[in-house]
Amino acid sequence: MVPPGDGYSNVTLMGQLDWIDEAGHHVRDVVLRLQPPGDSIFPGHDVERQYRVMEALARADVPVPRLLGLELDEAVLGGPFYLMERIEGQVPNENPLYHLEGWFHDLPPAQVRRYWFAGIEAAGSMARLNWRDLGLDFLGVSASPLACRLNYYAEAVRWAEGLVGRKYPLLHRAEAWLRAHLPTDEPLGFCWGDAKLGNCLFRDGQLMGVLDFEQASLGNPVDDLAWWLMLDDALSRGYDVPRLASLPGRDESIAAWRMAFIMARIAALFRARGWIPADSDMDERNGGSALLAIHAQHYGF
Numbered sequence: 001m002v003p004p005g006d007g008y009s010n011v012t013l014m015g016q017l018d019w020i021d022e023a024g025h026h027v028r029d030v031v032l033r034l035q036p037p038g039d040s041i042f043p044g045h046d047v048e049r050q051y052r053v054m055e056a057l058a059r060a061d062v063p064v065p066r067l068l069g070l071e072l073d074e075a076v077l078g079g080p081f082y083l084m085e086r087i088e089g090q091v092p093n094e095n096p097l098y099h100l101e102g103w104f105h106d107l108p109p110a111q112v113r114r115y116w117f118a119g120i121e122a123a124g125s126m127a128r129l130n131w132r133d134l135g136l137d138f139l140g141v142s143a144s145p146l147a148c149r150l151n152y153y154a155e156a157v158r159w160a161e162g163l164v165g166r167k168y169p170l171l172h173r174a175e176a177w178l179r180a181h182l183p184t185d186e187p188l189g190f191c192w193g194d195a196k197l198g199n200c201l202f203r204d205g206q207l208m209g210v211l212d213f214e215q216a217s218l219g220n221p222v223d224d225l226a227w228w229l230m231l232d233d234a235l236s237r238g239y240d241v242p243r244l245a246s247l248p249g250r251d252e253s254i255a256a257w258r259m260a261f262i263m264a265r266i267a268a269l270f271r272a273r274g275w276i277p278a279d280s281d282m283d284e285r286n287g288g289s290a291l292l293a294i295h296a297q298h299y300g301f
Helices: 047-059 109-127 145-164 169-180 222-234 256-272 287-299
Strands: 011-021 024-034 067-071 081-085 189-191 200-203 206-210 217-219
Touching: 024 047, 047 067, 047 081, 109 189, 109 200, 109 206, 109 222, 145 169, 145 217, 145 222
Parallel strands: none
Antiparallel strands: 011 024, 024 081, 067 081, 189 217, 200 206
16 A cells, blocks of 8 residues: 555555455455554544544435445554545645646636535535434534634644644734634534545546545534635635636635644644754744734734
8 A cells, every 4th residue: 555645634545455256356446544643733633533424424425435444453553544445536736736737727717617616515515414314413512613613723722832842823813813703603514624625536527525524523614615715825825826817716714723723733743754854944934824924914913
């Protein structure tokens, strides 16, 4: 098995199952996702939780990969893991940025728009699911979903600061601003948790699958839309590069604090694994942080 080109949170390997039975010789492309042995981008990483979410979504005909099994015995591979079929397709590349180059960048404008809206509709359709009937209440129900998510990320920021031995004052100012502007009387629905083009598999003009549910929750569906729009903005304006002209426009993003935290954690992981120098400031100099600074200037926090 070999690792894929993208992804930082899970230990992810791709390969083939090859077996012979009474029906003949079989070969199946598969993906294995293993609980990481140490820190991930987020605290509380849990592959069993991801598996249960995908099981529920599959019952609702959401295009998730077909699950083949979950193993919780750490003696098998050193940690819990699950196996799923690999969906044939392509994801828009984030490194290099799809705004500048790559297969998605080179698509005809009409197809770019079709893919963009297919991903947004996938997030919207998941928000409309009857999560109670699907048994997704194990994700936890909160009277104030956005406040609950904000509490999670506030704790995660402090957790990350303890690991790297530095503070992120801009994130704390953004947290204070968000707490002062929390909405009331929110809707409650299933949230994908990482709604973005880079978690959509496309083939032959169609959305073939949606991926990565480690941050799935029951919350305000606005969270998924804001994350989708913000990440696209961070990958263009955050890196001071022109946005892909054929993409549908959107003027604002409300999730810059979340992106900046994730980039900080990715930088910490990269340093710990020796992928970047120990004195690198990638956690404070990246597209998410740059976009957060733009919002800080605009909103005055």
